[in-house]
Amino acid sequence: MTVLQKLKNAVRKRSIHVCYVNTGSCNGCDIEILACLAPKYDIEQYGIYVHNNPREADVILVTGGMSTQWLDKLPDLWDRVPEPKAVVTIGNCPISGCVFNRPGKLIDPPVSKYIPVTAAVPGCPPRPSEIISAILGAADILFKDYEIHQKEKKGGSHK
Amino acid sequence: MKKVVDVSLPIGPIHPCFKEPCRIKCETSGERVLTTEVELGYVKKGIEKIMIGRPWQETIFLAERVCGICSVVHNTVIVEALEEISGITVSRRAKILRIILNELDRIQSHLLANYSYCYTIEHETLAMYLLNLRETAMDSIEMMTGTRVMSAYIVPGGVREDLSDENAAKILEATYTLETELKRYVKMFETGPMIALRSKGIGVLSAEDALASGVVGPTARANGLPRDAREADPLYHELGWHMILRTESDNFARIMLRFQELFQSVNIIRNGLAALEPGKIRNGGEMKAGRVKHTVEAPRGDLTYDIEIDSAGQVVFVSIQTPSIPNIEVASHAMMKNLASVADVTSTFISADPCIACAER
Numbered sequence: 080m081t082v083l084q085k086l087k088n089a090v091r092k093r094s095i096h097v098c099y100v101n102t103g104s105c106n107g108c109d110i111e112i113l114a115c116l117a118p119k120y121d122i123e124q125y126g127i128y129v130h131n132n133p134r135e136a137d138v139i140l141v142t143g144g145m146s147t148q149w150l151d152k153l154p155d156l157w158d159r160v161p162e163p164k165a166v167v168t169i170g171n172c173p174i175s176g177c178v179f180n181r182p183g184k185l186i187d188p189p190v191s192k193y194i195p196v197t198a199a200v201p202g203c204p205p206r207p208s209e210i211i212s213a214i215l216g217a218a219d220i221l222f223k224d225y226e227i228h229q230k231e232k233k234g235g236s237h238k
Numbered sequence: 239m240k241k242v243v244d245v246s247l248p249i250g251p252i253h254p255c256f257k258e259p260c261r262i263k264c265e266t267s268g269e270r271v272l273t274t275e276v277e278l279g280y281v282k283k284g285i286e287k288i289m290i291g292r293p294w295q296e297t298i299f300l301a302e303r304v305c306g307i308c309s310v311v312h313n314t315v316i317v318e319a320l321e322e323i324s325g326i327t328v329s330r331r332a333k334i335l336r337i338i339l340n341e342l343d344r345i346q347s348h349l350l351a352n353y354s355y356c357y358t359i360e361h362e363t364l365a366m367y368l369l370n371l372r373e374t375a376m377d378s379i380e381m382m383t384g385t386r387v388m389s390a391y392i393v394p395g396g397v398r399e400d401l402s403d404e405n406a407a408k409i410l411e412a413t414y415t416l417e418t419e420l421k422r423y424v425k426m427f428e429t430g431p432m433i434a435l436r437s438k439g440i441g442v443l444s445a446e447d448a449l450a451s452g453v454v455g456p457t458a459r460a461n462g463l464p465r466d467a468r469e470a471d472p473l474y475h476e477l478g479w480h481m482i483l484r485t486e487s488d489n490f491a492r493i494m495l496r497f498q499e500l501f502q503s504v505n506i507i508r509n510g511l512a513a514l515e516p517g518k519i520r521n522g523g524e525m526k527a528g529r530v531k532h533t534v535e536a537p538r539g540d541l542t543y544d545i546e547i548d549s550a551g552q553v554v555f556v557s558i559q560t561p562s563i564p565n566i567e568v569a570s571h572a573m574m575k576n577l578a579s580v581a582d583v584t585s586t587f588i589s590a591d592p593c594i595a596c597a598e599r
Contacts (some may be wrong), residue, residue, distance in 0.1 A: 100252060101259050103281045106595040107306025107387045109257050110350065114386075116374070117369040131254040148280045156252070178300055183287035204306065204387050 083227060091137075091163075091222040093126030095214065098100040098136035099159075099169075102153060103179075103186050106144030108204040112140060127214055137222070138165050138214055141196075144172035144179055144188035157194045163225045165197040166190075167217050170204050177203055194199045197221060244268060247580065250438065255358045255584040258594035261406050264583055267269045271577040276570040276587075278598055284530055285599040286368050289556045294320055301543070305596040307350060310343035310379075311536040313392045319532035319543045320394050326523035331515060333473055334395035338409070339382060339391055341503040345416065346375040347537035348456075348496040348503075351591040355378070355493050356427075358585045359436040364426055369554075371419050378412045381405050396520035408512050424497045435488060437490035440577070441586030447572035448487070452564045455539025456499065457590050460484045460491040467535035470561050478502075478508040489589040496591075536561055538591050540574045562597040565590045 087228035088098055099112050115122040133156050145153070157166070168190055173232065176188035190196060198217040200209055251259035253454040259280035265272045285304055289297045293556050294478055296479065301316040302309045314336060328336075349372040356365035377387050380402060383389035391398050391553050401409075443453070446463040458465040462485040467475045469481065529546035539561025545556040569590040574583055 087266075098252065101281060103283055104595070105283075105303045105306045105309075106258050106281075106593070107303070107309065110306055111387065113257065113350070113369070114373065116366075117373050118366055119370055119373045131252065133252060143281065144283075146280060148282070152251075158555050176566060178296075178303055179283045179285070181288045181292070182289065183284055185282050185284035185287075203303075206386065 080224070084224060087226070090221050091225075095125075095127045095218045095222075096135055096137045097127055097129045097214065098131050098133050098138075099129070100133075100153065100156065102141060102143040102149040102173070102190065103146030104170060104172055106142075108142040108172075109175040111204045111207050112142075112169065112210060115211055120211060122211055125211065125215055127137045127211070133160050135165065136148070136160050138167055140210075140214075141166055141168045141173050141190050141194075142170050144186040146186050147192055150187065150193070153190070154193050154209065159229060163222050165217055165221045166194055167213055168196055168199045169210060169213075172203060173200055174199050174201060195219065208211040211216065248399070249583060253584070255588065256511075256594075257354065260592070260594050262387075262574075262583060262587065264574075264580060266580060270581050271574065271583055274570050274574040274583060276566055278566070278594060280598075281595050282598045286556050286558060289553050290551055294547055294553060295551075295558070297545075298495065299390065300394075301558075302317055302390060304560070304599050305593055306345050306387055307593060308343060308536050308538065308541075308596070309367075309388050309392070310339055311534060313390060314340060315532055315534040315536075315543050316545070317394050317528050317543065318534065319545050320547070321381065322523070322530045322532055323528040323545075323547055324394075324523055324526045326395050326497075328396055329518045329521060330393055331517040331544060332519045332521075334477075334510045335397045335401055335519065336392055337477065338401075339379070339389075341506050341510070342375055342379050342382070344537045345500055345503050346372050346379065347412055348500050351537075351588075352493055352496055354484050354588045354591075355489070355585065358588045359433065361426055361430070361433060364423060364430075364433075367419075367423050368425075371416065371423070374412050374415055378409045378495070381408060390585050393520070394525075395523055396475075396518070398520075400519050401514070406514065410508065410511050413507050415422065417436065417501065417504050420497070427493065436582075436585065437488065437493065437589075438486075439488055440582050441489045441573045441589060443487045443568065443573050444577045445487075448578060451568040451572060453568045454564055455536070455591075456495050457565050457568070458539065459491055461487040462493045464479075465540070467533050467540045477506045477513065487497050489586055492589045492591075529555070538565065538593060538596070539564055544550045558599060560593070560596040560599070562591075562593040566592045566594075566597055
């Protein structure tokens with residue numbers, strides 16, 4: 080491992096920019112993400128910053144079970160996120176649609192049909208501590224040695 | 239007259255200021271914002287359609303999930319509507335426990351609204367103070383119901399769990415924490431010169447517009463309109479509720495009114511805890527067929543459920559009228575008109591406390 084890669088790993092571990100996307104949730108999960116910002120949980124002490132801007136995000140937090148309006152917009156938004164990137168879904172809705180997945184619904188779960196999902200936190204809604212541990216756990220695996228993994232994947236050609 | 243529009247500026251749907259996705263289209267001339275239009279539809283799930291044809295037991299959980307912020311009041315209003323249909327009575331202890339939980343929910347919702355406003359005018363220090371204070375209210379809710387959000391605490395005939403004396407003492411202690419901390423933050427908000435520059439005289443809702451639009455909740459009361467569904471409940475009067483009104487009708491008034499209501503909610507909780515007498519918390523009953531329209535004051539205004547149940551216990555018709563619908567409309571058409579700066583669009587919109595999930599369902 081080069082020195083540069085070590086530096087990148089060290090920096091990325093403490094600088095995870097998060098954007099949350101509500102694709103038809105009841106905002107119960109959204110306020111639990113907001114509660115992570117509160118000094119009680121203090122998400123920023125782990126180096127996670129909630130900017131809510133997809134263009135500078137590393138991790139996208141998806142809540143909700145894909146309402147009709149988001150079917151084309153979410154893959155579009157996913158394309159605009161710079162590499163390396165990951166999706167963590169929060170709550171039951173992105174996994175199964177929860178109570179909304181019944182006859183007469185206007186949602187189309189799961190979210191993984193539309194964008195690649197790295198981790199899912201079930202719960203209706205999950206606690207803020209669970210959300211923080213999920214982001215930290217996913218980011219650790221994903222962003223470590225990212226360039227080396229990319230090289231292996233592309234067969235030596237480095238972008 | 240020909241309208242000169244420089245740029246049609248879209249804000250959203252994903253924006254740092256918004257908790258939920260919605261798009262505001264602004265027509266601007268220079269820095270001045272001439273008109274705005276709010277585009278919704280990003281979180282439409284069709285809850286009313288899902289409810290129809292399902293047994294009433296399931297609709298209670300569905301109604302809770304209309305809105306995550308004010309889930310308690312949605313639970314309250316549908317259960318009270320079902321009780322009204324079947325003529326189920328509720329004991330005094332259960333009624334007071336419901337009021338205590340509703341006021342705790344109002345405290346966390348108002349604190350979240352004021353946090354959002356302070357965050358939008360970029361006073362992050364005060365915003366974080368308020369968000370931290372909200373955790374005190376959330377801990378009390380968790381102590382009382384067992385979970386932070388979506389508690390399903392209120393059931394037909396009463397409440398699910400009793401409040402033990404030690405937990406009541408802890409909630410009483412939390413109200414003192416809330417009151418002392420709030421006094422500090424309200425003073426910061428009231429006397430901050432920069433906050434006044436961003437809030438006073440901005441987003442003014444004229445008296446004619448307010449009357450014509452049917453605005454409800456704190457947004458109406460900051461305009462001097464006495465609209466509060468709690469007025470019809472004698473138990474609320476007994477626990478020290480009174481109408482709070484302000485007349486400035488700008489952003490500052492709406493936020494200050496929420497702060498004043500927080501003190502009142504703290505007071506109601508204390509009076510409620512003092513008025514608790516030992517007794518049954520849950521009565522039995524039999525569900526009957528019928529149709530009823532029931533209104534309860536949500537943190538954002540009047541929340542009405544129009545629900546019809548047949549003899550098999552299935553929901554035949556349901557219509558939910560949430561307070562955010564008129565408030566979003568009045569924000570987009572009357573308040574965010576002819577604003578001095580684009581930065582005032584988001585702050586004015588947030589000051590009306592719009593809940594997109596409520597409005598779209």
